[in-house]
Amino acid sequence: MSQVHPGDAAPVHDLIGIGFGPSNVAMAIAISEHNARAGTQEEAVTAHFFEQQPQFGWHRGMLIDDATMQVSFLKDLVTLRNPTSEFSFLCYLKSQGRLVDFINHKNLFPLRVEFHDYFEWAAAQVDDMVSYGHEVVGVAPVVRDGSVEYMDVTVRSAEGLAVHRARNLVIGTGLRPLMPEGVERGERVWHNSDLLSKVAGLEGTSPSRFVVVGAGQSAAENVAYLHRRFPEAEICAVFSRYGYSPADDSSFANRIFDPQAVDEYFTAPDEIKRKLMDYHGNTNYAVVDIDLIDDLYRQAYQEKVLGTERLRFLNVSRLAGVEETSQKVRATVKSLVTGEQTDLDADIVVFATGYSPVDPLGLLGEVADRCLRDDVGRVRVERDYRIATDPDLHCGIYLQGGTEHTHGITSSLLSNTAIRVGEILDSLLGRGAESGADAARPVVEESGSAVR
Ligand code: FDA
Secondary structure (H helix, E strand, C coil): CECCCECCCCEEEEEEEECCCHHHHHHHHHHHHHHHHCCCCCCCCCEEEEECCCCCCCCHHHCCCCCECCCCCCCCCCCCCCCCCCCCHHHHHHHHCCHHHHHHHCCCCCEHHHHHHHHHHHHHHCHHHEEECCEEEEEEEEEECCEEEEEEEEEEECCEEEEEEEEEEEECCCEEECCCCCCCCCCCEEEHHHHHHHHHCCCCCCCCEEEEECCCHHHHHHHHHHHHHCCCCEEEEECCCCCCCECCCCHHHHHHHCHHHHHHHHHCCHHHHHHHHHHHHHHCCCCECHHHHHHHHHHHHHHHHHCCCCEEEECCEEEEEEEECCCCEEEEEEECCCCCEEEEEECEEEECCCEEECCCCCCCHHHHHHECECCCCCECECCCCEECECCCECCEEEECCCCHHHHCHHHHCCCCHHHHHHHHHHHHHHCHHHHCCCCCCECCECCCCCCC
16 A cells, blocks of 8 residues: 655646557547647646557457458547547548548448557557556555545556556456366467467468367357468367357347447346346357358358368367367367267367456455445446445546446447547546546645555
8 A cells, every 4th residue: 555755746647547459549539639628737637548568459369351340430439429530530541541432432341450550540649648568567545544545556567667646547458368267378279369470370381270169250250261361271160059140230239339228228227237138149249240151151162062171160069178289289079969079180279269358456456445346246337437436435447348237238349439438538527626626736745644
């Protein structure tokens, strides 16, 4: 626990952001647009973000050249909040000289590589607010007269450890790749999040078989990509479903991603929340774009006709074991119908087994003890994405992600990012008296008060 000493003059940020993925890039943009409008220094919000990667990167391992976005470009970092923003995807296109070409394309869903480039372009315009190559490793409360007035954020970089002080935090640390229990990643056992970097390491080799586990969008993309990239190799897809199921992207169902749906979800009783996720989980989870399903089926059928089968679908099956040797990896696939086991000797097994939310309190150390949890141990989050805390914590801790249980399916997605950061900023400003008004100034502790 940090103490504030008399004469201590550490500068205090209104806001420190942990992570600089799309969520916190959008946050930084909202702050920079607010500051540009703010009449006085007092109204401006001081913020700094820390990102562990050496430069901006959005799921780089999955930037497959022909993969497209699963969200309309109009749900970029700003447009739903501020349609006149200079940080929009359309402004990006204009700056790249592609606006008219994009319009002629008549397409709402850009390539993922193009959207990555847009994110980088946007992030570069607010890079005075971010330190790359800086990993946040801990947070400690700064206590005065029994109340937590600030938080000290410890950051590790090539220069070593440093501590930065803030009145508010916004945690945007994203999701973690999920492996099945007991399976470790290795040379020949990958998670799809590493696909492109790992494939680069196969340059000059001629793999003969890949096994891809999973039935979601990433799994199907991996199957299609590996099939195309390694024309000599057999690709075995293993999943417990009968076949890939299409993502429901129909217009009425899509309303589950609307800003208003967050209000409704937030106020709905738990049982209705559960039902909504059951009804509409298939807009996002364990589903695949119908065009990709059709392409894969067409390919598999064509191979059957030609007698050149390289695409194999081991459906209603699960991976019962995986054993890596220096030369190969053996995947044991068990049929859920007959129980029969088949050994597949492969060059690589790719687990496209999804991502899991990270416990948002994991980094918070003693501050986490002051955050409230619900009856089943989940963190309690207010409508403005601020964690509910004990009243002696005078700081705000905001979450971008990890709020699916309170705010619904858009929690980890891009759909609502622009609106969400506007709501967080409004909350920060609305609580200005406690969190913003004097925050930009150095903290000079009044004489000798015991600070704990
Ligand atoms: P994101 O995970 O992008 O960023 C978090 C950042 O925090 C990372 O840069 C990480 O390095 C950093 N970080 C973590 N811990 C840190 C620490 N301790 N210190 C410092 N930095 C730290 N959604 C959608 O709506 N439409 C879509 O088309 C897609 N497409 C898509 C494709 C693929 C392959 C994946 C895996 C996911 C999607 N998504 C998606 C969902 C995805 O969650 C979403 O697009 C954004 O990545 C969410 O942005 P965030 O900034 O919240 O997390």
